[in-house]
Amino acid sequence: xxLYLVQHAEALTAQEDPARPLSEQGRRRLQKVVSFIKGxxxxxxxLWHSDKLRAAQTAESLAKVINVKKAVSERSNLDPNDDVxxxxxxxxxxxxxxxxxxxxxxxxxxxxxxxxxxxxANPVAFKNAGIVxxxxxxxxxxxxxxxxxxxxxx
Numbered sequence: 001x002x003l004y005l006v007q008h009a010e011a012l013t014a015q016e017d018p019a020r021p022l023s024e025q026g027r028r029r030l031q032k033v034v035s036f037i038k039g040x041x042x043x044x045x046x047l048w049h050s051d052k053l054r055a056a057q058t059a060e061s062l063a064k065v066i067n068v069k070k071a072v073s074e075r076s077n078l079d080p081n082d083d084v085x086x087x088x089x090x091x092x093x094x095x096x097x098x099x100x101x102x103x104x105x106x107x108x109x110x111x112x113x114x115x116x117x118x119x120x121a122n123p124v125a126f127k128n129a130g131i132v133x134x135x136x137x138x139x140x141x142x143x144x145x146x147x148x149x150x151x152x153x154x
Contacts, residue, residue, distance in 0.1 A: 001136040002145070003091060003114070004044065004099035005107045006062065009129040011054035022057045029150035030061050030129040036153050037131070038065040045069050045096035050078035050103060058129065059101040066099065078102045084110040084119060099131075107132075114142040127151065 010026030022030065047068045049059035056074065063072045077086045080103040087110060091098060100107070107126055109119040114134060116123060123144075124132055130149035136142050 001091075001095050002044070002097045003134045003136070003142075004042075004097075005111055005124075005126070005132045005134065006058060006099060006101040007104060007107055007126040007128055007130055008052070008054040008058040008101055009061075019053050021053050026054075026128060027061075030058060032150045032153040033129050033131060033148060034061050034065055036148060037062065041067070043067040043069065043097065044099045045094075047072040047099045047101070048075040048078065049073075049101040050075065052079070052103070055101045055103065059099075062099070062101065078106060080104065080106050082106055084113055088113055115144070 009022050009030035011020040012023050014020060044066060047059055047063055047066065049055040051074050055078070059072060077083070078100065084106060087100070104126055108122055108124060111124045111132060111134065112121045113119045115121070124147075126132065127149040130147065132147050133145040134142050135145045
């Protein structure tokens with residue numbers, strides 16, 4: 001089972017645009033990741049994103065190069081301060097490969113809970129438009145498999 005956690009690409013501030021779409025820099029950096037991922041032949045069962053525009057736009061770009069077997073969908077319970085145990089329980093019960101495009105601190109708390117058993121351990125330094133791949137082995141232990149961030153890509 002693989003879980004891909006993606007912090008949405010950089011967005012405009014609420015003062016610039018209350019809807020907070022992706023900024024031009026955010027789009028450019030996301031495109032670097034999209035180009036890289038295209039060559040990896042990534043496959044997931046589901047690609048979930050929050051209802052916020054910046055997450056939906058990030059997910060839409062990624063969905064163009066990822067083989068999504070079942071659905072790309074907007075999901076509740078993925079907002080920045082939502083309870084991560086709801087999504088954790090769903091992930092564990094389904095044992096599927098899932099990509100979640102969301103926000104901090106939600107993604108950080110979810111990764112922390114899966115990796116350490118504690119939401120506040122903060123073992124992953126998330127970056128806008130970055131992807132963190134976690135894997136869960138037979139024994140139920142989660143590990144970081146790989147991380148890609150736009151700053152590392154040419």
